Amino acid sequence: MTDLLLHQYDSSPFSEKVRVCLGIKGLAWAAVDQPVVMPKPELVPLTGGYRKIPVLQVGADVYCDSVLIVRELEARHPAPSLFPSGSGGIASALSEWTDRSFFQAAVAVIFAHVGETIGEEFIKDREKLSGAPFDIAGMKAAFPHMATQLRSHAANVAQQLADGRAFLEGEKPGLADANAFYNLWFAGSFYPPSKALFEDLPGLSDWYARVVAIGHGQRREASRAEALDAARKAEPLAAPVPAGEAAAAPGDAALVGQKVAIAATDYGRDPITGTLVGASAHRLVLRREDADLGAIQVHVPRLGFALMPAA
Ligand SMILES: N[C@@H](CCC(=O)N[C@@H](CS)C(=O)NCC(=O)O)C(=O)O
Known part of the structure; x- marks a missing residue:
């Protein structure tokens, strides 16, 4: 039995990032499939x-x-590290590149082509998620530009590999590889002709194959009922912020112990309310009481999330 439950679906690019990281660490985990x-x-x-x-979870x-x-x-499974050359700060900061402009280029290239084949239910859902119309005509018009953006992001990856190294940080894979990889995996899986935008770049296809070969660790499938049951049976961590994480900003520290609301600032901004029980420069932790599940602690990253005292 494993205690790492990943709520995911197989076509999710951000889940692919995490699956590759689980592979790098060789961890056993359970996939809990959720609706799209x-x-x-x-x-x-x-x-x-x-x-x-x-x-x-x-x-x-x-x-x-x-x-x-x-x-x-x-923090839980430090070896092997996701930062093989000691690059924890810069590799983490690079998520702002891969998860935003690189990802947006991949999304634009895919949806300019497959947008019309997507069902009404998905379109309505994603309009609600983003708060903006799902503009297929706009995506088509933007395609020539976005194709250049995707290639340029991929070219930076190829440039890093130009000295013949196996992975972006050297001979061992890390988060930088998982982050760059998932965007190309997403584009290539959902719109295979997009591979022509990057697979000719020197060294890129060999690196891509090496990342695929890492695999996803030891995966099993778990039901959603099993995951809910695991939450019911467990108590939240007494010390939710791992030792060594940089201290929170003073404004956040002052709110610990108070009722707060937190929400993502980009898309999917549904607020979470609870008592702030932990804060660092990298995370906020809320404790909530659920009538069925009991006490739950919800952790979110500090970057890209807003914190407000609860109304
Ligand atoms: N910043 C988030 C982004 C996650 C994200 O956009 N996930 C997509 C799937 S890959 C999503 O949730 N889409 C809407 C949904 O599945 O309901 C992260 O890094 O986890």
Whole structure:
């Protein structure tokens, strides 16, 4: 039995980032498949409102967003490290590149081509998620530009490999590889002709094959009922912020112990409310009481989340 429960679906690119990191660490974990659109009645009770995928659950502690999931995996299972050349700071900071402009380029290239084949339910759901119309005509018009952006991101990856190294940081794989990889995996899987935008770049295809070969660790499937039961049976961590994480900003520290609301600032901004029980420069931790599950601690990354005193 494993205690790492990853709420995910196989086509999710941010889940692929986490699956590769689980592979690098050789960890055993369980995939808990969640729906691709709302409602998600067996996810939201765990997160208190957050609907995005992936979410990592360990007992009654729930980690939202791949950025924090990766940080938590490194804290719980430090070896082998996701930062093989000691690059924890810069490799973590690079998520702002891979998860935003690189990812947006991959999304634009895919949806300019497959947008029309997607069902109405998915389109309506994603319009609600983003708060903006799903503009297929706009995506088509933007394609020539976005194709150049995707290639340019991929070319930076190829440039890093130009001295013949196996992975982005050297001979061992790390988060930098998982982050760059998942975007190309996403584009190439959902719109295979997009591979022509990057697979000719020197060294890129060989590196891509090496990342695929890492695998995903030891995966098993778990039901959503099993995950909810694991939350019911467990108590949240007494010390939810791992030792050594940089201290919180003074404004956040002052709110510890108070009722607060937190929400992502980009998309999927559904608020989570609870008592702030932990804060660092990298995470916020809320404790909630769920009528069915009992006490749950929800962890979110500090970057890209807003914190407000609860109304
Ligand atoms: N910043 C988040 C982004 C997660 C995200 O956008 N996930 C997509 C799937 S890959 C999602 O949740 N889409 C809406 C849904 O599945 O309901 C992260 O790094 O985890």
